[in-house]
Amino acid sequence: MxxxxxxxxxxxxxxxxxxxxxxxxxxxxxxxxxDAKTIRDNKLKRNIYANIVIITGxxxxxxxxxxxxxxxxxxxxxxxxVRRLSVYNHSNLSHISSDRFFLVNFxxxxxxxxxxxxxxxxxxYFINFAAQSFVASSWDFPRQTWETNCTAVLDILxxxxxxxxxxxxxxxxxxxxxxxxxxxPQDETHPLKPRSPYGASKAAARQIVKxxxxxxxxxxxxxxxxxxxxxxxxxxxxxxxxxxxxxxxRVSICASNVASWTCTFSSRLVAL
Numbered sequence: 001m002x003x004x005x006x007x008x009x010x011x012x013x014x015x016x017x018x019x020x021x022x023x024x025x026x027x028x029x030x031x032x033x034x035d036a037k038t039i040r041d042n043k044l045k046r047n048i049y050a051n052i053v054i055i056t057g058x059x060x061x062x063x064x065x066x067x068x069x070x071x072x073x074x075x076x077x078x079x080x081x082v083r084r085l086s087v088y089n090h091s092n093l094s095h096i097s098s099d100r101f102f103l104v105n106f107x108x109x110x111x112x113x114x115x116x117x118x119x120x121x122x123x124x125y126f127i128n129f130a131a132q133s134f135v136a137s138s139w140d141f142p143r144q145t146w147e148t149n150c151t152a153v154l155d156i157l158x159x160x161x162x163x164x165x166x167x168x169x170x171x172x173x174x175x176x177x178x179x180x181x182x183x184x185p186q187d188e189t190h191p192l193k194p195r196s197p198y199g200a201s202k203a204a205a206r207q208i209v210k211x212x213x214x215x216x217x218x219x220x221x222x223x224x225x226x227x228x229x230x231x232x233x234x235x236x237x238x239x240x241x242x243x244x245x246x247x248x249x250r251v252s253i254c255a256s257n258v259a260s261w262t263c264t265f266s267s268r269l270v271a272l
Contacts, residue, residue: 029103030082031104033116033121034103036104039102039120040079049072049075050076050077051124051125052122053077053123054123054162055067055081057130059082059083059090059092059093060092060130060133061092061230063130066127067093067101071096080102082105083106084105108130108148109152112227114159115163116161118159119163126156126160127170128172130161131196133198135176135196138198146201146204150205151203152203157212158212160220168219168220169218171206171220171222172222173225174202175227176195177194179192179196179199186224192206205222206222208248225270
């Protein structure tokens with residue numbers, strides 16, 4: 001390793017020791033892609049068989065649970081893509097103390113950012129939980145919803161095709177894709193009939209995933225996620241508000257555990 005690389009790595013390591021190992025994370029501790037690549041390269045020198053995993057949406061409920069699961073059950077080196085913000089929004093990650101998990105400055109709506117991230121990090125897995133997730137807001141911001149939930153998926157798949165075709169890609173879909181349902185419960189043969197810009201963006205992303213899988217032989221899949229509650233879900237979600245209100249009135253509600261569906265995908269990752 002060159003002297004410059006050692007200096008950079010030492011600087012990064014000191015920063016992470018202060019911020020990721022049991023202490024508050026704030027925006028000053030998000031790595032650049034170049035610094036993340038330095039860590040990736042040095043980690044792989046010590047364990048050439050370790051998988052490199054990129055996860056978006058790590059500050060949310062599902063992404064943070066996935067980080068926990070992979071840290072416990074694999075030796076993967078995990079890079080969480082986040083945007084720099086002027087406010088602290090990493091409470092779902094504050095419990096993590098691991099030298100295999102790093103936050104990287106990343107914008108899902110910027111195709112250059114996506115391409116650079118995948119080209120330099122060369123991930124084995126790309127798990128996309130990031131989205132504009134509010135159905136009602138999709139009527140107020142239809143273009144932003146489409147770019148975040150659909151165009152970004154296209155950009156990720158194109159970057160994977162160009163720079164890392166062996167990478168396995170997972171995208172979180174939504175029951176909103178079914179829209180005006182024909183029967184219940186829905187299954188994989190149910191037609192997609194979205195009734196909101198949000199549902200349409202997720203349905204379109206599903207078609208793009210299929211097109212890239214069929215056309216380029218990529219490992220690319222999209223699940224259907226229905227409402228699932230947990231303590232890490234934002235209180236601004238309608239079902240979360242109902243949950244909190246019901247608890248306050250001592251009404252018994254069963255809150256779904258995200259691990260039940262993340263394990264299905266993650267167990268395959270562990271086995272591969």
